[in-house]
Amino acid sequence: MSNEEIIEKINGFLVDEFEADINLITPEASLKETLDLDSLDFVDLVVVIENNFGFKAKGEDFVNIKTFQDFYDYIIQKVNQPA
Amino acid sequence: MNRVVITGIGVYSCIGQNVEEVRDSLFKGKSGIGFEAIRKEMGFRSALTGILPVPNLKDKLHRRFRNSMPEEAEYAFLATDEALKMAKIDDAFLDNNIVGILYGNDSTAHAVIEGVDVMRQKKDTTLMGSGSIFQSMNSTITMNLSTIFRLKGINFTVSGACASGSHSIGMGYFLIKHGMQETVICGGGQEVNPYSMGAFDGISAFSVRENEPTKASRPFDKNRDGLVPSGGAATVILESYENAVKRGATILGEVIGYGFSSNGGHISQPSVEGSARSLKMSLKDAGISVKDVDYINAHATSTPIGDMFEARAIHEVFGDAKCPVTSTKSMTGHECWMAGASEIVYSLLMMQNSFVAPNINFETPDEDSAKLNIVSKTIEKNIDVFLSNSFGFGGTNSSLIVKKVK
Numbered sequence: 001m002s003n004e005e006i007i008e009k010i011n012g013f014l015v016d017e018f019e020a021d022i023n024l025i026t027p028e029a030s031l032k033e034t035l036d037l038d039s040l041d042f043v044d045l046v047v048v049i050e051n052n053f054g055f056k057a058k059g060e061d062f063v064n065i066k067t068f069q070d071f072y073d074y075i076i077q078k079v080n081q082p083a
Numbered sequence: 084m085n086r087v088v089i090t091g092i093g094v095y096s097c098i099g100q101n102v103e104e105v106r107d108s109l110f111k112g113k114s115g116i117g118f119e120a121i122r123k124e125m126g127f128r129s130a131l132t133g134i135l136p137v138p139n140l141k142d143k144l145h146r147r148f149r150n151s152m153p154e155e156a157e158y159a160f161l162a163t164d165e166a167l168k169m170a171k172i173d174d175a176f177l178d179n180n181i182v183g184i185l186y187g188n189d190s191t192a193h194a195v196i197e198g199v200d201v202m203r204q205k206k207d208t209t210l211m212g213s214g215s216i217f218q219s220m221n222s223t224i225t226m227n228l229s230t231i232f233r234l235k236g237i238n239f240t241v242s243g244a245c246a247s248g249s250h251s252i253g254m255g256y257f258l259i260k261h262g263m264q265e266t267v268i269c270g271g272g273q274e275v276n277p278y279s280m281g282a283f284d285g286i287s288a289f290s291v292r293e294n295e296p297t298k299a300s301r302p303f304d305k306n307r308d309g310l311v312p313s314g315g316a317a318t319v320i321l322e323s324y325e326n327a328v329k330r331g332a333t334i335l336g337e338v339i340g341y342g343f344s345s346n347g348g349h350i351s352q353p354s355v356e357g358s359a360r361s362l363k364m365s366l367k368d369a370g371i372s373v374k375d376v377d378y379i380n381a382h383a384t385s386t387p388i389g390d391m392f393e394a395r396a397i398h399e400v401f402g403d404a405k406c407p408v409t410s411t412k413s414m415t416g417h418e419c420w421m422a423g424a425s426e427i428v429y430s431l432l433m434m435q436n437s438f439v440a441p442n443i444n445f446e447t448p449d450e451d452s453a454k455l456n457i458v459s460k461t462i463e464k465n466i467d468v469f470l471s472n473s474f475g476f477g478g479t480n481s482s483l484i485v486k487k488v489k
Contacts, residue, residue, distance in 0.1 A: 018146065019146045038147075040147075040150075040213035041147070041213070043209060043212060043213040044150070044212055044213050044214075046209050046210070047209070047210055047212045050205075050210055056207065056209070056210070
């Protein structure tokens with residue numbers, strides 16, 4: 001899967017599952033604030049990541065994810081990581 | 084002691100998705116029963132069920148609310164939203180007053196099974212998602228609605244089997260009567276999915292008249308062969324008479340009596356004695372005699388044994404008073420945890436519109452039902468006082484009496 005395809009897939013579930021406004025999703029925007037995420041939402045983020053990319057994210061993985069770009073980079077890195 | 088009145092009703096059921104549709108169905112004697120083929124694939128004896136769509140609340144509620152709501156909470160939200168609007172209770176009222184909620188519910192089978200399926204398959208609990216816990220708890224309806232409507236009063240779920248909805252109204256009535264609450268949202272909700280009804284089907288409680296779905300639910304008829312499961316939700320807004328008058332709310336009726344009892348016997352078999360005690364207690368609480376009751380909405384579910392016991396109990400208490408009796412379950416099927424509340428809504432609609440809805444499919448009386456005045460066709464009739472029975476597994480009984488306020 002190319003990086004563009006991964007980003008497209010992420011934006012797709014953020015719009016579908018988290019009902020994000022696609023116009024507000026920019027690489028520099030804050031993931032937490034743009035999506036208005038609370039602690040329960042992070043659980044559901046773990047669920048959609050697993051459903052879409054087949055790996056389970058850990059809570060501590062989100063500590064350094066501030067922007068959408070951070071989120072894309074994290075997923076891209078995990079997807080391309082050798083099993 | 085405060086007088087307790089009803090100022091709003093709402094309903095989402097297989098005979099209509101709002102009060103207006105339901106009123107028309109009741110008047111026309113329209114059945115909401117159908118055949119759901121998937122149940123046969125799942126091993127059901129009977130695929131008969133009340134048919135109603137699962138609502139889409141995307142435009143009405145934020146995803147965070149929806150995430151915590153199983154279908155029964157969605158039905159209850161719609162019924163409650165309708166009832167609050169009818170009662171003219173808006174956001175400002177909810178924010179500035181102590182409003183409580185007591186709602187009947189006794190299962191969350193679909194949410195529990197879906198969650199456990201994920202845990203079994205993925206060997207992981209986080210992947211069950213954040214909504215699973217809130218959907219799976221038996222108090223799911225009250226926890227969701229109290230959050231959505233920002234309620235600040237009494238807040239818990241009443242689990243009393245098929246009398247849950249009725250007891251919720253009875254308890255709300257009790258709290259307001261004794262001055263502990265001014266306004267309480269009462270009601271009952273019932274999931275309709277096959278998971279919730281498999282075990283009930285398994286004890287051969289359901290009608291197998293699958294070739295004639297709309298004729299399957301036939302309470303009191305000699306040829307009845309079981310109940311038809313159904314569901315949805317119904318809400319009744321209770322408040323003190325004083326509060327309702329002060330607000331200028333329209334008073335739809337007054338709850339004047341609540342009776343209850345436990346049979347102290349078999350887990351599924353009712354009893355004449357236990358049911359009759361509930362009826363008598365409600366009449367005593369209301370301070371009226373059987374001659375004052377213009378209509379009885381029977382619990383009768385269409386099971387051979389249950390209807391027989393109720394017919395005997397009504398006859399024992401009412402004797403030859405010949406008050407019209409119908410079971411609206413002939414049209415709706417058995418709405419279980421919801422039924423005690425929905426049947427107050429159905430009966431109120433009859434009282435408001437001066438008719439008795441028919442006990443459809445009542446064609447041949449049996450020895451016990453022949454002693455009652457069971458109405459099989461819609462009749463026009465003024466109703467000043469009605470009584471509604473609800474009985475449940477474990478021998479829990481509830482009877483409510485509502486009077487027109489003139």
